[in-house]
Each structure stands twice: as structure tokens, then as C-alpha cells.
Amino acid sequence: MKPNVSIIIPIYNVKPFLEQCLESVLAQDMPEIEVVCVDDGSTDGSSDIIDRFAARDERIVAVHKENGGYGKAVNRGLKHATADYIGIVEPDDYVDPTMYRTLWEAAQRHGCPDVVKAAYWRVCAAGTEEEHMLPANYLHCVSKVDEPFQLAEDAEFLFHHPSIWSAIYRRSFLDEHNIRMREIPGAGWADNPFLMETLAEARTIVYVDEPLYFYREFNVGSSSNVKDPSIIYGRWLDMDDIVKAQHITAPRILEGHYNRGCAYLEMLNDDFDVEDPEIKRNIKAMVARIDYNAVITSQKIPQNYKDAYQRHVSAPARLTHKIGRVFK
Known part of the structure; x- marks a missing residue:
């Protein structure tokens, strides 16, 4: 059977x-x-x-x-x-x-x-x-x-x-x-x-x-058991490749996807040297793929995740995003 x-x-x-x-x-x-x-x-x-x-x-x-x-x-x-x-x-x-x-x-x-x-x-x-x-x-x-x-x-x-x-x-x-x-x-x-x-x-x-x-769950709430930071940024970038390949624009999906990206940025901030050139390069790639306004205006993304993300967004870039939002 x-x-x-x-x-x-x-x-x-x-x-x-x-x-x-x-x-x-x-x-x-x-x-x-x-x-x-x-x-x-x-x-x-x-x-x-x-x-x-x-x-x-x-x-x-x-x-x-x-x-x-x-x-x-x-x-x-x-x-x-x-x-x-x-x-x-x-x-x-x-x-x-x-x-x-x-x-x-x-x-x-x-x-x-x-x-x-x-x-x-x-x-x-x-x-x-x-x-x-x-x-x-x-x-x-x-x-x-x-x-x-x-x-x-x-x-x-x-x-x-x-x-x-x-x-x-x-x-x-x-x-x-x-x-x-x-x-x-x-x-x-x-x-x-x-x-x-x-x-x-x-x-x-x-x-x-x-x-x-x-x-x-053997190690709750920590990425300390992850010794290779490329696992963290690599998998989020893989997910983003899927989002791009499927031409996803649905706000709820993107909000959830950006939430995970911000969460992973917090992990990288907490457990790794974000000034390391390779880590810094990949964080920059992540930040470039995350919609600033979608994150900042989200009611579901926690503030600590937003803070982890904003740590890597330059002041001029924040101003550009805000101006863009005002004059849309």
C-alpha cells in the first residue's frame, strides 16, 4: 500500500x-x-x-x-x-x-x-x-x-x-x-x-x-553556537535572492523578510566583529536590500531589531529615505 x-x-x-x-x-x-x-x-x-x-x-x-x-x-x-x-x-x-x-x-x-x-x-x-x-x-x-x-x-x-x-x-x-x-x-x-x-x-x-x-532548543536566544558568521548573513541573502527571483512585492511578506534580516543583523552585532572586512561587506549587502521605510514604519518589527539595522544605515542615507517618504 x-x-x-x-x-x-x-x-x-x-x-x-x-x-x-x-x-x-x-x-x-x-x-x-x-x-x-x-x-x-x-x-x-x-x-x-x-x-x-x-x-x-x-x-x-x-x-x-x-x-x-x-x-x-x-x-x-x-x-x-x-x-x-x-x-x-x-x-x-x-x-x-x-x-x-x-x-x-x-x-x-x-x-x-x-x-x-x-x-x-x-x-x-x-x-x-x-x-x-x-x-x-x-x-x-x-x-x-x-x-x-x-x-x-x-x-x-x-x-x-x-x-x-x-x-x-x-x-x-x-x-x-x-x-x-x-x-x-x-x-x-x-x-x-x-x-x-x-x-x-x-x-x-x-x-x-x-x-x-x-x-x-539547546541554547535559547543566542547565536553563540554559530561560529561562522557567513551562515547568518549567507542564509538571509539566499532568502532575499528567492524574494527577488519570485518578484515578491506583497507588503506582509517583505515585512516578515526584513524582520528576519534585522534580527540577523542583531546577531552579527552581538556576537561578531562587525568591523571585520568580510562581515562588514556582507552587512552592507544586507542593508542595501532592506527597505528603510518598510522597517521604520513597521508595527511588527521590534525596536531592538530596528536599532540593529539602523546602526548600519548612515545618517545621510536616513535623511534621503525620510525626504523620499515626505515627497512621494
């Missing part, structure tokens, strides 16, 4: 969490699933766990490959996936037993939309004595619930963490638009451009206002 959803799990050295992840996926109350486990060259015993689970459950497809990074692993999984809808689970997370049935049923109710998305639980300070759960920041904030919409109508998702794993994607939609993960070494925040490309290209999005995924 053909599965309804293929769930891709890109796996690299996550032995402490992998069994819980796999158990939660296999415990779905919709049995018509396929679980494509892509072992990205693990060296910690994760490979043995995958093979053990595959031997006991025929729904698991075990794929072993040399290490190539998160994006390559997901794309390899797509080559093996056979269902009409694709889900992605990160191997140090776990899912509610109703997740894929809930998303699949929403897809059937609404004529097989391109994307069906849910909220999620934030497992904050994961693995510490302070571990606790909070709902995704966008829970109860999306205006369109259980009805098809486009990102231009409500771009709330763009203001929050790029939770690409709290969704399922229609396979033919991904293929039609040639949407794949960027094959960036390591993790590399490949979820950023994937989020923008899928949501902006989608003709129909359906949102289920329930937290169905458990996302572990």
Missing part, C-alpha cells in the same frame, strides 16, 4: 535522542507512513540504531551515505520518498502521535494544498534541570486557521523560527517548482531558504492551530 506521508529524518551523530525520535514517528495513529532515515555518515552508533529499527518495522527505509550535511541528507531522502506528501523530522526532536494524521486529514479536507502546517512545542533549555516547554510563538497568532490561504495574506510564519519540520509538503508541488534543500556543509541553516521558497511559492497553505511537534 502506498504511504500517505513520507517522513524524512536526516541523521548525524544523534545517538542520545534517536530512539525517542523514531519511536514517536512510528507511534503515529495513521499507520500509512513511510519513514526515510538518511544516515549522513554517523560515527556514534546512530547507524546501528537505524538498522535495528528498520529490521523490526518495514515502514522504515534505511539509507546510509557519506557525510554531506543536512541539505544533502534531506535531498537524498526525497529521492527515496514515495508518498504524495513529505514531512521532515529532525532526529533530536520528537512528534505527537496524532501529528501526521491531523495534517493529512487537513490536506484532504482542503483539496490537497501545497503546504499544511501546524504549531509546535518549544522544549526550552533541553537536557538541563531547567528544561520546560512553551508553545511556538505563532500559536493563536495566524489569522487563517483550517482554511486555504497564501503567504501574502498572512506572513506570520516569517516572523518566527523557520519551523519547516512542523509541516507536510505536497511532493508534486516541490517537484513542479524544483524546490530542494540548499546543500550547505554541515547544518548551515538550510531551513531558512527552504521556508521562504516553499511558503512563498505555495498557491495554498492550510494551518492547523495545534502544537504537534516537540522541538528541542
Whole structure:
């Protein structure tokens, strides 16, 4: 029987969490699933766990490959996936037993939309004595619930963490638009451009206002675990390339996109030497692509993000923007 959803799990050295992840996926109350486990060259015993689970459950497809990074692993999984809808689970997370049935049923109710998305639980300070759960920041904030919409109508998702794993994607939609993960070494925040490309290209999005995924946050509110600043500015510039290529002008989408740009500028300000020539050059490129007036007049972009952005806008440039606004 053909599965309804293929769930891709890109796996690299996550032995402490992998069994819980796999158990939660296999415990779905919709049995018509396929679980494509892509072992990205693990060296910690994760490979043995995958093979053990595959031997006991025929729904698991075990794929072993040399290490190539998160994006390559997901794309390899797509080559093996056979269902009409694709889900992605990160191997140090776990899912509610109703997740894929809930998303699949929403897809059937609404004529097989391109994307069906849910909220999620934030497992904050994961693995510490302070571990606790909070709902995704966008829970109860999306205006369109259980009805098809486009990102231009409500771009709330763009203001929050790029939770690409709290969704399922229609396979033919991904293929039609040639949407794949960027094959960036390591993790590399490949979820950023994937989020923008899928949501902006989608003709129909359906949102289920329930937290169905458990996302572990090991270092809340800091980019200090990112040692390479090019990951931060590079992924936002990738997203902006998508915005330009799709000729996006919808104010709500651009506002969400600029919000992320300003947030990433704050990360760069806080954790890196912004006078370093390479960082400075890329910050300049980011600032040049952000609409000054859209940021300053936004009611949704936080003031600290605006301040991080304005730090890199020269006084003459600010004056030019203000004059332009007055005489439009």
C-alpha cells in the first residue's frame, strides 16, 4: 500500500535522542507512513540504531551515505520518498502521535494544498534541570486557521523560527517548482531558504492551530553556537535572492523578510566583529536590500531589531529615505 506521508529524518551523530525520535514517528495513529532515515555518515552508533529499527518495522527505509550535511541528507531522502506528501523530522526532536494524521486529514479536507502546517512545542533549555516547554510563538497568532490561504495574506510564519519540520509538503508541488534543500556543509541553516521558497511559492497553505511537534532548543536566544558568521548573513541573502527571483512585492511578506534580516543583523552585532572586512561587506549587502521605510514604519518589527539595522544605515542615507517618504 502506498504511504500517505513520507517522513524524512536526516541523521548525524544523534545517538542520545534517536530512539525517542523514531519511536514517536512510528507511534503515529495513521499507520500509512513511510519513514526515510538518511544516515549522513554517523560515527556514534546512530547507524546501528537505524538498522535495528528498520529490521523490526518495514515502514522504515534505511539509507546510509557519506557525510554531506543536512541539505544533502534531506535531498537524498526525497529521492527515496514515495508518498504524495513529505514531512521532515529532525532526529533530536520528537512528534505527537496524532501529528501526521491531523495534517493529512487537513490536506484532504482542503483539496490537497501545497503546504499544511501546524504549531509546535518549544522544549526550552533541553537536557538541563531547567528544561520546560512553551508553545511556538505563532500559536493563536495566524489569522487563517483550517482554511486555504497564501503567504501574502498572512506572513506570520516569517516572523518566527523557520519551523519547516512542523509541516507536510505536497511532493508534486516541490517537484513542479524544483524546490530542494540548499546543500550547505554541515547544518548551515538550510531551513531558512527552504521556508521562504516553499511558503512563498505555495498557491495554498492550510494551518492547523495545534502544537504537534516537540522541538528541542539547546541554547535559547543566542547565536553563540554559530561560529561562522557567513551562515547568518549567507542564509538571509539566499532568502532575499528567492524574494527577488519570485518578484515578491506583497507588503506582509517583505515585512516578515526584513524582520528576519534585522534580527540577523542583531546577531552579527552581538556576537561578531562587525568591523571585520568580510562581515562588514556582507552587512552592507544586507542593508542595501532592506527597505528603510518598510522597517521604520513597521508595527511588527521590534525596536531592538530596528536599532540593529539602523546602526548600519548612515545618517545621510536616513535623511534621503525620510525626504523620499515626505515627497512621494
